Amino acid sequence: MAAWGKRLAGVRGVLLDISGVLYDGGEDGGAPIRGSVEAVARLKQSRLKVRFCTNESQKSRQELVGLLRRQGFDISEGEVTAPAPATSLILKERGLRPHLLVHDGVRSEFGQIDTSNPNCVVIADAGEGFSYQNMNKAFRVLMELEKPVLISLGKGRYYKETSGLMLDVGAYMKALEYACGIEAEVVGKPSPEYFQSALKEMGVEAHEAIMIGDDIVGDVGGAQRCGMRALQVRTGKFSLLLSAVARH
Amino acid sequence: MAAWGKRLAGVRGVLLDISGVLYDGGEDGGAPIRGSVEAVARLKQSRLKVRFCTNESQKSRQELVGLLRRQGFDISEGEVTAPAPATSLILKERGLRPHLLVHDGVRSEFGQIDTSNPNCVVIADAGEGFSYQNMNKAFRVLMELEKPVLISLGKGRYYKETSGLMLDVGAYMKALEYACGIEAEVVGKPSPEYFQSALKEMGVEAHEAIMIGDDIVGDVGGAQRCGMRALQVRTGKFSLLLSAVARH
Numbered sequence: 473m474a475a476w477g478k479r480l481a482g483v484r485g486v487l488l489d490i491s492g493v494l495y496d497g498g499e500d501g502g503a504p505i506r507g508s509v510e511a512v513a514r515l516k517q518s519r520l521k522v523r524f525c526t527n528e529s530q531k532s533r534q535e536l537v538g539l540l541r542r543q544g545f546d547i548s549e550g551e552v553t554a555p556a557p558a559t560s561l562i563l564k565e566r567g568l569r570p571h572l573l574v575h576d577g578v579r580s581e582f583g584q585i586d587t588s589n590p591n592c593v594v595i596a597d598a599g600e601g602f603s604y605q606n607m608n609k610a611f612r613v614l615m616e617l618e619k620p621v622l623i624s625l626g627k628g629r630y631y632k633e634t635s636g637l638m639l640d641v642g643a644y645m646k647a648l649e650y651a652c653g654i655e656a657e658v659v660g661k662p663s664p665e666y667f668q669s670a671l672k673e674m675g676v677e678a679h680e681a682i683m684i685g686d687d688i689v690g691d692v693g694g695a696q697r698c699g700m701r702a703l704q705v706r707t708g709k710f711s712l713l714l715s716a717v718a719r720h
Numbered sequence: 721m722a723a724w725g726k727r728l729a730g731v732r733g734v735l736l737d738i739s740g741v742l743y744d745g746g747e748d749g750g751a752p753i754r755g756s757v758e759a760v761a762r763l764k765q766s767r768l769k770v771r772f773c774t775n776e777s778q779k780s781r782q783e784l785v786g787l788l789r790r791q792g793f794d795i796s797e798g799e800v801t802a803p804a805p806a807t808s809l810i811l812k813e814r815g816l817r818p819h820l821l822v823h824d825g826v827r828s829e830f831g832q833i834d835t836s837n838p839n840c841v842v843i844a845d846a847g848e849g850f851s852y853q854n855m856n857k858a859f860r861v862l863m864e865l866e867k868p869v870l871i872s873l874g875k876g877r878y879y880k881e882t883s884g885l886m887l888d889v890g891a892y893m894k895a896l897e898y899a900c901g902i903e904a905e906v907v908g909k910p911s912p913e914y915f916q917s918a919l920k921e922m923g924v925e926a927h928e929a930i931m932i933g934d935d936i937v938g939d940v941g942g943a944q945r946c947g948m949r950a951l952q953v954r955t956g957k958f959s960l961l962l963s964a965v966a967r968h
Contacts, residue, residue: 604850608887611878615885629899630859637863639856639899646898647891651877 479701485521485676486717487667487695488512489685490536490552491528491631493705494545498634501539509544515717516546523674524552525667525683527626527660527690529596529641530575533557553670555625555660556581559594562659568621570594571613573606573644592621595648595656597628597641607644614652622648626660628690661687662694671700682717727949733769733924734965735915735943736760737933738784738800739776739879741953742793746882749787757792763965764794771922772800773915773931775874775908775938777844777889778823781805801918803873803908804829807842810907816869818842819861821854821892840869843896843904845876845889855892862900870896874908876938909935910942919948930965 491497494512495504516522524547528536533549533556540547556578563570563585571590572582575598582594593610614620628640645656660666671681678699685691686705695702739745742760743752764770772795776784781797781804788795804826811818811833819838820830823846830842841858862868876888893904908914919929926947933939934953943950 598852600852602852602855604846604848604887607850607891608885611887611891612885615878629901630863637856637860639852639859639895643855643859643895643899647887647895650894651887651891653877 479703480682480717482680483520483682483701483717484680485523485671485674485682486515487523487525487670487674487681487683487700488515489661489683489687489691490524490526490540492686493684494524494540495543496632496634500634501542502634504543504545513546518717520717521674521676522551523670525661525670526552526554527628529555529578529625529660530599531577532580534580535577553666553673555666556596558666558669559623559625559659560585562623563592563594568592568623570623571610573598573601573610574625575599575601591617592623593648594623594625595641595644596625598644599638602639602644607647611648611651614648614654620652620654622652622654622656624656624658624660626690627656627658627662628687661685661690662697664694664698667695667698667700671698684717727951728930728965730928731768731930731949731965732928733771733919733922733930734763735771735773735918735922735929735931735948736763737909737931737935737939738772738774738788740934741932742772742788743791744880744882748882749790750882752791752793761794766965768965769922769924770799771918773909773918774800774802775876777803777826777873777908778847779825780828782828783825801914801921803914804844806914806917807871807873807907808833810871811840811842816840816871818871819858821846821849821858822873823847823849839865840871841896842871842873843889843892844873846892847886850887850892855895859896859899862896862902868900868902870900870902870904872904872906872908874938875904875906875910876935909933909938910945912942912946915943915946915948919946932965 494508495502533552533554537549569586569590571593574596593614624645627642627645629642630637630640682701683695684703692702692704742756743750781800781802785797817834817838819841822844841862872893875890877890878885878888930949931943932951940950940952
């Protein structure tokens, strides 16, 4: 374990991706990845601080945490950094009134936000909500704005569900960017601001933190650009990896 | 008219865009743009050769020509260069079996093509057909191919219908390009091969031809890169412009 010792020297905090690391989502709520429930438990018993840093944008934090707890994970809402509540804060700070193209499951995160007479568009992983009509409506809202603002909750290309690969919000963000000739603001990994807010919430400096995720761009690349260490996991290798981190 | 004389010197052939130049589409079949029926008639009585060069990919050539003839236009199928029949030829030549993400109205153009066990994806302006499920299906087909081939019938950002702006196929092409990490092959304007096939069909050299369209990228930029002249029209100015060309 000499290699591990070197890679983990000085680490005080661990950021964990959720989808593809703790569990694979699916219509039936998905299924935990083998060994991950125990690995999280062991990690939380260690001296390390733990934070869950997700781009999940179909579910509210409450719904996500409920689902994971039912699968046996030791996790609470206050330990989760998620793009919808982060976006909600940004909208309030900047006085933005969004047209929401989001999944019904995450709409509650925007309950306190004024959505009348929209002056921006917020898109998240809307799943089946990405109909032509809904995309065209978002497109028309943007085209009618003098300075179109498009906020995207993450920019993932795709993710894995138990039924197979699923197009993620990044594809639809690119569609609107191209159609409108604009560039979206991304709230979520790999945005540096997003990682920094997660670090702040756990009270750990970037050089003391390690990100564990399954996405080479969103998780690994993004964390490294912030000065953090990062490890990419592949499904099934997670428990071995986390055991090594917890033992360190 | 000295300026016109200079711009049109040596012109033997005129390529006309259809949507936004001859008519604005819409659910009820759309409506001809004021003065355009007469302008086309005058042009065809002149010494100039005329060809209609469209990116229309929701309708078969037969359907499109029928619609325009009912609106009073002097136009026949043999005078139209359209991306669906051009794609059909390419598929045959290269032995490609497409998964089709296209509007039902254009499916007949692919009637002779083997679509079993697909080894490429063809997308056109599918309108409401751009559901999440249909997009995800096309995405999965591409991801399962060793060398993913995506053919897009045009790459327009949007177009105008009587009801307002409509997202065009280009937005969805970008979505699939991003999700799969690939680059699409475009059949249609502004692809040079497409303009060249239209020129060949009318028997006119590029330097003897002028493209008249409403899209600065697809029509004007594309034609100019092929060595043609080009004019951009805005709705309502078409008849004046064509009168000048026909009189020249």
